[in-house]
Amino acid sequence: MEVEVYVQSRIDKTSSDNLTKQKLSLADLSPQIWQNWCNIWLETLHPHIPSAPSYEIGLLFVSDGEIQVLNADYRHQNKPTDVLAFAALEVECPQSAEMLASMPLYLGDIIVSVDTAQRQAYQQGHTLLTELAWLISHGLLHLLGWDHPDEETLHKMCRQQVILLKEVGITIHF
Secondary structure (H helix, E strand, O other): OEEEEEEEEOOOHHHHHHHHHOOOOHHHHOHHHHHHHHHHHHHHHHHHOOOOOEEEEEEEEEOHHHHHHHHHHHHOOOOOOOEEEEEOOOOOOOOOHHHHHOOOEEEEEEEEEHHHHHHHHHHHOOOHHHHHHHHHHHHHHHHOOOOOOOHHHHHHHHHHHHHHHHHOOOOOOO
8 A cells, every 4th residue: 555645835034943943844744754754554453444556645744724724614714724625525426436546546634733733742742743743644634534423432432542652652641
């Protein structure tokens, strides 16, 4: 199984300067890291995902200002958020074998605010890379149909994220 992760960054100068202070450069956010990690995560989740020979995911790093606009437009919450996920597959929608056999199966887009991720990493006492992995794994689960309308499902989703991060060598306590 292969996943192609298309990474794009629209980080402004201020966010870029803050990344340097965190000792993490945009070069450290290379598509290869996320492609490798998403491959590992999809392998881990394989029994619970639509079967396809390969997958595509869009990953976009943005500022608080940009994610606030998207959050207002799509979730009607006019404030920044940490991660948004726009799934291409509808869980309730039947999927033909022909569609699932096509190469590659597009799962959707994950958008992460680096500004919010930096603040949360500091508050949680871990690195920015760990926080980004946490947020991207959360977004990936949303692309695969996971949701958390209540505390029980949120807790279940977070436990799954802990498992995914452990698969790439990141230990996080939840």
